[in-house]
Amino acid sequence: xxxxxxxxxxxxxxxxxxxxxxxxxxxxxxxxxxxxxxxxxxxxxxxxxxxxxxxxxxxxxxxxxxxxxxxxxxxxxxxxxxxxxxxxxxxxxxxxxxxxxxxxxxxxxxxxxxxxxxxxxxxxxxxxxxxxxxxxxxxxxxxxxxxxxxxxxxxxxxxxxxxxxxxxxxxxxxxxxxxxxxxxxxxxxxxxxxxxxxxxxxxxxxxxxxxxxxxxxxxxxxxxxxxxxxxxxxxxxxxxxxxxxxxxxxxxxxxxxxxxxxxxxxxxxxxxxxxxxxx
Amino acid sequence: xxxxxxxxxxxxxxxxxxxxxxxxxxxxxxxxxxxxxxxxxxxxxxxxxxxxxxxxxxxxxxxxxxxxxxxxxxxxxxxxxxxxxxxxxxxxxxxxxxxxxxxxxxxxxxxxxxxxxxxxxxxxxxxxxxxxxxxxxxxxxxxxxxxxxxxxxxxxxxxxxxxxxxxxxxxxxxxxxxxxxxxxxxxxxxxxxxxxxxxxxxxxxxxxxxxxxxxxxxxxxxxxxxxxxxxxxxxxxxxxxxxxxxxxxxxxxxxxxxxxxxxxxxxxxxxxxxxxxxxxxxxxxxxxxxxxxxxxxxxxxxxxxxxxxxxxxxxxxxxxxxxxxxxxxxxxxxxxxxxxxxxxxxxxxxxxxxxxxxxxxxxxxxxxxxxxxxxxxxxxxxxxxxxxxxxxxxxxxxxxxxxxxxxxxxxxxxxxxxxxxxxxxxxxxxxxxxxxxxxxxxxxxxxxxxxxxxxxxxxxxxxxxxxxxxxxxxxxxxxxxxxxxxxxxxxxxxxxxxxxxxxxxxxxxxxxxxxxxxxxxxxxxxxxxxxxxxxxxxxxxxxxxxxxxxxxx
Numbered sequence: 114x115x116x117x118x119x120x121x122x123x124x125x126x127x128x129x130x131x132x133x134x135x136x137x138x139x140x141x142x143x144x145x146x147x148x149x150x151x152x153x154x155x156x157x158x159x160x161x162x163x164x165x166x167x168x169x170x171x172x173x174x175x176x177x178x179x180x181x182x183x184x185x186x187x188x189x190x191x192x193x194x195x196x197x198x199x200x201x202x203x204x205x206x207x208x209x210x211x212x213x214x215x216x217x218x219x220x221x222x223x224x225x226x227x228x229x230x231x232x233x234x235x236x237x238x239x240x241x242x243x244x245x246x247x248x249x250x251x252x253x254x255x256x257x258x259x260x261x262x263x264x265x266x267x268x269x270x271x272x273x274x275x276x277x278x279x280x281x282x283x284x285x286x287x288x289x290x291x292x293x294x295x296x297x298x299x300x301x302x303x304x305x306x307x308x309x310x311x312x313x314x315x316x317x318x319x320x321x322x323x324x325x326x327x328x329x330x331x332x333x334x335x336x337x338x339x340x341x342x343x344x345x346x347x348x349x350x351x352x353x354x355x356x357x358x359x360x361x362x363x364x365x366x367x368x369x370x371x372x373x374x375x376x377x378x379x380x381x382x383x384x385x386x387x388x389x390x391x392x
Numbered sequence: 393x394x395x396x397x398x399x400x401x402x403x404x405x406x407x408x409x410x411x412x413x414x415x416x417x418x419x420x421x422x423x424x425x426x427x428x429x430x431x432x433x434x435x436x437x438x439x440x441x442x443x444x445x446x447x448x449x450x451x452x453x454x455x456x457x458x459x460x461x462x463x464x465x466x467x468x469x470x471x472x473x474x475x476x477x478x479x480x481x482x483x484x485x486x487x488x489x490x491x492x493x494x495x496x497x498x499x500x501x502x503x504x505x506x507x508x509x510x511x512x513x514x515x516x517x518x519x520x521x522x523x524x525x526x527x528x529x530x531x532x533x534x535x536x537x538x539x540x541x542x543x544x545x546x547x548x549x550x551x552x553x554x555x556x557x558x559x560x561x562x563x564x565x566x567x568x569x570x571x572x573x574x575x576x577x578x579x580x581x582x583x584x585x586x587x588x589x590x591x592x593x594x595x596x597x598x599x600x601x602x603x604x605x606x607x608x609x610x611x612x613x614x615x616x617x618x619x620x621x622x623x624x625x626x627x628x629x630x631x632x633x634x635x636x637x638x639x640x641x642x643x644x645x646x647x648x649x650x651x652x653x654x655x656x657x658x659x660x661x662x663x664x665x666x667x668x669x670x671x672x673x674x675x676x677x678x679x680x681x682x683x684x685x686x687x688x689x690x691x692x693x694x695x696x697x698x699x700x701x702x703x704x705x706x707x708x709x710x711x712x713x714x715x716x717x718x719x720x721x722x723x724x725x726x727x728x729x730x731x732x733x734x735x736x737x738x739x740x741x742x743x744x745x746x747x748x749x750x751x752x753x754x755x756x757x758x759x760x761x762x763x764x765x766x767x768x769x770x771x772x773x774x775x776x777x778x779x780x781x782x783x784x785x786x787x788x789x790x791x792x793x794x795x796x797x798x799x800x801x802x803x804x805x806x807x808x809x810x811x812x813x814x815x816x817x818x819x820x821x822x823x824x825x826x827x828x829x830x831x832x833x834x835x836x837x838x839x840x841x842x843x844x845x846x847x848x849x850x851x852x853x854x855x856x857x858x859x860x861x862x863x864x865x866x867x868x869x870x871x872x873x874x875x876x877x878x879x880x881x882x883x884x885x886x887x888x889x890x891x892x893x894x895x896x897x898x899x900x901x902x903x904x905x906x907x908x909x910x911x912x913x914x915x916x917x918x919x920x921x922x923x924x925x926x927x928x929x930x931x932x933x934x935x936x937x938x939x940x941x942x943x944x945x
Contacts, residue, residue: 190576211578218576224569227668228591241579241587269668287577 138204139168139323140189140291145198147184147349158184160348161198166340168203171317171324173338175331175380181349182327186295189325190218202291203323210291214242217289217322219297223280225268231255231279232264238287246286254282257319258312274298274305281313285320292322296329306330307365310337314362331384335376336363343383353383433785457805459641467638468645474627479646482612482624485540486650489547490608494555494601496548501559505589506581511560517706520699522553523876523921526614527883527895528914531902534618535720536710543615550611555600562596563589598662605658606651610794613647617887618902632800632888640804644797652792692930699922707915722911730908740909744916747897752920754810754893755882758817762878763871765818766825770863771855774833784830791823795881803889813885820881821874825867832866833859864939868932875925883917 147159159181166172174182187193188200191207202210210216217238225234232251239246255264258278268276277297284292297313298306314337317324328334334341341355357376359367367373441461448460459467468475500518504511529549533542563585570588579587616625624643631639704724711721722730731741773780799816806812836859844854886895894917901909 192572192575211576214578216576216578218573220569220572222569224573226566226570226588226591228594228666237587238573238577241574241577241583267668283573293576 138201139170140164140166140172140203140325141199141201142185143199145185145188145200146196147181147188147193148196157348159195160350162349162351163198164342164351166323166325168323169321170339171326171337173326173328173334173341174344175328175334175341175384176344176349177329177346177384179346179349180344181346182344183295184349186293186325186327189291190216190293214244214287215290217284217287217292217320219277219280219284219292219294221296221299223268223276223297225276225279225283227268230265230267231260231271234268234279235283235286238283242287244287250286254286254316257316258282274301274309277301277309278312281309281316285316285322288320289322292317292320292324294324294326296327298333299328306333307336307368311362311364313337318361331377331380332368332373335373335380336367341380343380345384352386355380355383429781432782436782437786452805453637456635456637458801459637463638464641464645467642471642475642475646478622478624478627479650481622482609482616483650485543485615485623486547486605486608486612488544489549489611490551490601490604490654491548492544493548493551493608494604497552497555497600498559498597501556501563501593502585502590504560505563506585516699517702518553518556519925520702520706520922521549523699523918523925524549525876525879525883525914525917525921526550526611527880527887527898528917530614531618531898531910532914533615535907536714536716539619543612543620546615547608547611550607551604554603554607555597558596558600558603559593562593565596566592595662595666595668598658598665602655602658602662605654606792606794609647609651610796613794613796614884628797628800629888632803635804637804640797640800644793644801647797648793651794652789655792691933692926695929696923696926699926700919703915703918703922720907722908724915726908727912727915730912740912744894744897744912747892747894747913748916748920751879751882751886751893751895751917754813754886754890755817755878757810758814758819758882759821759874759878761814762818762821762874763825763867766822766870767829767867769822769826770829770833771860773830774859775851775855780830787823787826791827795820795877796884799881799885799888803885808889808891813882813890816885817878817881820877824874824877825870828866828870829863832863835866836862861939864935865932868928868935872925872928872932875928876921879917879921879924 142162142164145159145162145164146157149156149158162181162185164185174185176182184193188195189202189207191211200207203215205213226237229237232255235251235254236246238244252264255261258281260275260278260282263271263275268279271279280297284294294313298309301309310333326334326337335357338357341357342351343353343355344350345352355376359373444458445460445462448458448463452458453460453463500514504515526546526549530542530546533545536542537545566588570592571584574584574588613623613625613628616623617629620626624647627639628643630636631643707724710716711723731737731744734740769783773783795816798819799812802812802815802819806815840858840862841854844858849857883893883895883898886893887899890896894913898910898913898917901907901913
């Protein structure tokens, strides 16, 4: 079930990457708790969450709104700090990973710069990180996400799905070790979303990154992930984990198999069981 | 709406020939509509000019109300060198004031956004500068600096705040996703500034530069009201004293061109530099918000008191830093003595209080009238789009006219009484209110109308229940930013014409070398401006809390 870390050969190697040091640990959350102070009363967003994400795997955090899945992601991205507990990513703190330019991020809003073309938006992380990113690499990514011919288009000239493809290409352009995805296709329709998920899967396998995907779609989690972590809301807790071992690359035919439906049923049962337990 | 139905029916036929044909035709139609609109506007302007010419020839010029268009052209041609020289003098002051005011505004905005601590410390000071009445500032600057410097500083002060607010909002406009991304990539503050904030601020900085052109011209002309021998301001005063209709109107045309040409240039530049475009007005609220019960009631009082404290500290600081001679530079202590302990203290208080009452009447009536008419006009435009199409271009053009040149025109046509002053304050309040209300009305979501329609709501129910509540934040934002300009208009009119009110009190104290009286009048005017502003801000916040909670949190 666990995929071994992908070899990194054949790609430009990140200069900050300590590839000579063999680090086997992935992402580890230990007793993670997060309290938000909202005026008079506090909200317990995460309650003692512990989780292990194997290196090089794609793990989905599945749950309804308010279960703290996005909060976990924001803590991993060093956008938020935990109230208690520890987080390590590949043996380091989230801040170290971020400052060391080893993080890729895609959110529900593509967050493209409206004044930059598709190509220049994908070039941006390299400019911020002061890493040389070749034009070949950018051209390759544009092909990977199916945007040939739109290199010079501005975001306002693209559809919602195309903008998200740019965001995905941008997330992996600098060869991040860690890829954090917060419902990147949440605003898209079901059909486009499925196609984008197939592309995301390709982009991720190529990157070899340890990926965490936040989603509230059962089938999206089952389709993309090596492992699905089911969460329940108020307070945010983990109610169960399901390993998904369909062979890769997966395509839309998988969606029509009884095995896939069985996995989805199991996840749904877990999701609703978790909801009832807290209701 | 119509074009989508056409496209749908064409797709049903599914012939590429028809589609191409249709596309060509709809493009031609769009071009023709644009052309027709331009022709319509031009036609209306021409008609107005002809009507104006006839009315002037028949009666207006004889009654001393308005010069005819031909008379203006004749005056411009006959005294061309006079006007060109005056415009050059005033223009040079305006250009320098515009440049320095905008430069400082942009630098301060970047510092505020990059170092939030500075913003919490100094934004209040910037707001105080916004409320600082130019009528109070002008004589004080003239007492402190040499004449030319004082005029440049005055012009830059009139530019500063709008550009500051526009730049701050522009720098922050991409703060959501893109800045998060830069943060996640391990970028530092400077990366966020360079890659995200500065490019995203370009459109709003351009808007600030645009709007600043008219403000700088106003500041430069007003600076010439004290002790100048050359310039547009001097011609304006002389024309007003000699009741020279054609002179006053010609100056209005020149001053408008001085403001409108850079306005148009920067509009073009903005579209070039920032084709992705977005404009931000200073109508958006800035600064920290409090939501506790105490905060809601105590905040306006605390704000006003804090601002007055800042004024007093800045006042002492100003006298010390610029080493103003004690003969002309009076401190808050001197003013306090002037109002409380000297022999004439009671008379001084009485004089200032009655002047203040008149100024509040002048400003208040016009301000309320301008707000009411502005909102009513915007509502009317929404109900009758034809009217909007005709009037909006004219209204937009009118916004570039510096109000300082409208004042003499109104005084000559309406006389030196309450009518002219009210008309002036109403006009300066009317145009921003109209524009803001129109923008607000345009933001009502289309689905809202569908829902109202499904209940078969009448036009007026829809207006009352849907459109106006959505527009309230915009209306109150313009009510807030109109406060200083309404006070400026009222006191300018008092300075120039009516012979009463605080504007006159200040100019009279200056001409009688009663410098303590001058500082006292300026201080009272500033404090009143701050108090009125904070009252309107407090009302605005209560409205926002109910109708647009996202604005407040």
